[in-house]
Each structure stands twice: as C-alpha cells, then as structure tokens.
Amino acid sequence: MKRPPIERCLPRWPRHCPQPRRCSHWACRRGPWLANDLGLYDRNGVAVDTRPLSSGVEALDLVQSGDLDLGASSAFAFVSRAIHDPGLCVYATISASRTIQLLARADRVGEGAQALRGKRIGVTFGAATRFFLWQYLALAGVSEDEVTLVDLKPAEVTVAMVDGTIDAGIVWEPHATNIRNSIDSGLIEYPEQSDQHYYFTLQGRCDLAETKPDQLRRVLNALVQAERATIDDPSRAQAVFAQRFGLEAGDASAIWAKHTLSISLPQDLLYLMELQAKWRASTGLDPGSTLNVLERIRTEPLARVAPNSVQIIR
Numbered sequence: 001m002k003r004p005p006i007e008r009c010l011p012r013w014p015r016h017c018p019q020p021r022r023c024s025h026w027a028c029r030r031g032p033w034l035a036n037d038l039g040l041y042d043r044n045g046v047a048v049d050t051r052p053l054s055s056g057v058e059a060l061d062l063v064q065s066g067d068l069d070l071g072a073s074s075a076f077a078f079v080s081r082a083i084h085d086p087g088l089c090v091y092a093t094i095s096a097s098r099t100i101q102l103l104a105r106a107d108r109v110g111e112g113a114q115a116l117r118g119k120r121i122g123v124t125f126g127a128a129t130r131f132f133l134w135q136y137l138a139l140a141g142v143s144e145d146e147v148t149l150v151d152l153k154p155a156e157v158t159v160a161m162v163d164g165t166i167d168a169g170i171v172w173e174p175h176a177t178n179i180r181n182s183i184d185s186g187l188i189e190y191p192e193q194s195d196q197h198y199y200f201t202l203q204g205r206c207d208l209a210e211t212k213p214d215q216l217r218r219v220l221n222a223l224v225q226a227e228r229a230t231i232d233d234p235s236r237a238q239a240v241f242a243q244r245f246g247l248e249a250g251d252a253s254a255i256w257a258k259h260t261l262s263i264s265l266p267q268d269l270l271y272l273m274e275l276q277a278k279w280r281a282s283t284g285l286d287p288g289s290t291l292n293v294l295e296r297i298r299t300e301p302l303a304r305v306a307p308n309s310v311q312i313i314r
Helices: 030-037 056-065 075-082 128-139 154-163 175-182 213-232 234-245 249-256 267-282 300-305
Strands: 021-024 048-051 070-074 088-097 101-105 120-123 148-151 168-171 187-190 198-205
Touching: 030 048, 030 088, 030 213, 030 234, 056 070, 056 075, 056 088, 056 198, 070 075, 075 088, 075 128, 075 198, 075 267, 088 213, 088 300, 101 128, 101 175, 120 128, 120 154, 128 168, 128 267, 154 168, 154 175, 168 175, 175 249, 198 267, 213 234, 213 300, 234 249
Parallel strands: 021 048, 021 070, 120 148, 120 168
Antiparallel strands: 070 198, 088 198, 101 168, 101 187
C-alpha cells in the first residue's frame, strides 16, 4: 500500500505543506550522495533535500540554527560545537577517511616542517584540519606561535594559495586536488596525517530520534544500502560519484581510495572524540571545557537498522 505523503515529510510542517527531510553533505562524504543518486531515499520512502555545502562547519551552523535536520562533518568539527551545545548528537559515522593534506608553494617554502616557520598557513579553524596541523607542527618541534594561521573556508584556501595570499594550506579532498591542478610553480606536500584516519559523522539534534524516528530510520537504512552498493558494484558506485562531482576518472579514483564508506558507530570513535575534546581544552581553544562523549552518541537508531554496525559498548 502506498504511504501517504505526510510520512515522507517533516512533522514540523503543516499537513497541507509537505517538506522533505533536509540533509547536507559535501563532495567527499560520498555515502549520502550515493544514496541520493542511486534512488535509495525514494526506495525507502523518505524525501531528502540534500544540499552541497563548503564544509562540515557550515553544515553544523545550519543544524544548530534548525535549517537542517541532519548534517555531515568531521568528528572534530562536531566536538568543537558539542562542547558548547548540549543538544547536538551523533547518529552514525559515514566514512573513515585519509584525505587531509598540507601543501605549500614550492616557490615560497622548502622541504620539511621547519621550513614553515614564519609562513602564512590557511586552515579552517573549526575543522579537523586544525587539529592535524597542530599535531604535525608539534611533532616536528614547531610552535604555532612561529607560524601565522589564517582562518579560511576550504575553497578560499585554494584561491589564497593561487594568488599568493598564503604560503601553505591544509585542506581535504577534493580541495587538495584543486590546489594541485591550480598551482603551476610546484608544490611541497607534507605527510601531516600520517597513518591516521578520521571520521565523518552524521549529526543532528539529540531529540531527533524521538521527534522523527521513522524518517531517521529510513535515512539510515538508505545509507546502509549505499554502503552495500559500493561493495556489490564498486565500478558503478565510483562512476556515479565521478559524474555527480564532475571529476575525471583518475581524480575520482584517487579520492575514492582514501575513503572507507562505513555507516557505523565504531568503538574508537569514542577515543578520538575524547582526545580531541581534551586537546581543545589543553590548548586554550575551549579552556576548562569537558564533554561526555558517550552521552552524545545515539546508538539506538542505527542499531535498529544495522545492529552489527554498532560496536560501541555502553
């Protein structure tokens, strides 16, 4: 039996004015886009308005303002907001990724972290890149006081690298590829992320599971099906991804290889989020702050859809 339109809408809207569930994810968060382009939201009976945004920081802005129900960001960006907003919760990770890259203009900066002293580095302050830059410099014995940090959106880092406003920038894909394709003077690439991955998380208000449980379940189920599609037919999934973002096959393949699409709640997410919260407190970004990470992860909605994908032990 065909479901009435209201079950595909946001309950907050009048019954005579149906609206789709609103989500936002940028290019490298491929799961939500694949679910859209493979028709999986429709198959699960949920209308989703998926919006491209410049970063997870922007997505969090819109979730907090109520303009979005769900947003995608790095776990780091989530932590930076959750410390100050007790109403934000994570419902799943949507990717484990290794896409962060620190690049410098070869005509301005030499090899090695020591060469970054006295240079201007573009970084998005509320994003995971801020943490990885600090970690890379600290391990190399370079204090952040010895460089000038410039707070820029990811796309702005590319522009500033090209026009010479900054000497180096730390971004994620596809922005790193855009920089490589835009700088003719050569680039120095630093191994700032080492062998570590970071998580993209799907977050919303903590009461979302109570106020809109059916819609949330359908969205999560579509995302789990998108994950399976990348396993069952990886060539098709990658082609859909490349077409969506207008990427050349080689660039799409390179970006694809740096992501593990996984709709899950892994145990090490707790450790990483706790580490990042402690780092923010110890470095003075959020002095004296604490965050009970376990309270901010809602395991029940995903457990109802894919119980084996929840590894967090309470």
